[in-house]
Amino acid sequence: MSDSHTEATSTPVESVSAGPASSPGEHVVLHESDLKPGEHKVVRIKSLELGIYNIAGSFYAVHSMCPHQYGPACLGPVTSKSICDESTNWKFQWTRAGEILVCPWHGMQFDILNGESLSDKKLRLRTFPVRVVDGEVRVQIGGRRASPAA
Numbered sequence: 001m002s003d004s005h006t007e008a009t010s011t012p013v014e015s016v017s018a019g020p021a022s023s024p025g026e027h028v029v030l031h032e033s034d035l036k037p038g039e040h041k042v043v044r045i046k047s048l049e050l051g052i053y054n055i056a057g058s059f060y061a062v063h064s065m066c067p068h069q070y071g072p073a074c075l076g077p078v079t080s081k082s083i084c085d086e087s088t089n090w091k092f093q094w095t096r097a098g099e100i101l102v103c104p105w106h107g108m109q110f111d112i113l114n115g116e117s118l119s120d121k122k123l124r125l126r127t128f129p130v131r132v133v134d135g136e137v138r139v140q141i142g143g144r145r146a147s148p149a150a
């Protein structure tokens with residue numbers, strides 16, 4: 001993993017129509033080839049805006065509504081986290097490149113993998129289950145969750 005501080009700009013919001021899926025509440029948001037590792041896209045399903053992130057080949061879906069003051073969280077850049085503790089011999093290092101989302105309104109940082117705020121554990125972005133089936137990236141929004149693909 002790179003120790004450099006990286007950022008990527010957001011893409012415009014793209015409306016997607018719910019594609020066919022095998023499970024109630026599951027939506028096909030894009031094809032896995034649409035997002036290379038390190039890329040993300042903001043999509044809209046009805047009134048819900050979601051950031052879809054490809055992090056090292058795994059896909060994540062995050063509600064683009066910041067729990068701080070409801071800013072468009074997924075329009076912010078993706079970055080890394082700095083640490084300075086015993087594990088780094090008390091020297092600042094960048095870690096988890098491409099896994100941290102920065103809300104564009106007030107700069108709060110969130111872990112894309114689980115939605116947690118890095119500065120306030122009471123605040124969390126809503127995350128949604130994602131699975132890839134036959135190249136389709138499917139997000140579960142409500143309804144019963146399908147079994148993971150084999």
Ligand code: FES
Binds near residue numbers: 073103104
């Ligand atoms: S609305 Fe996101 S940090 Fe304030």
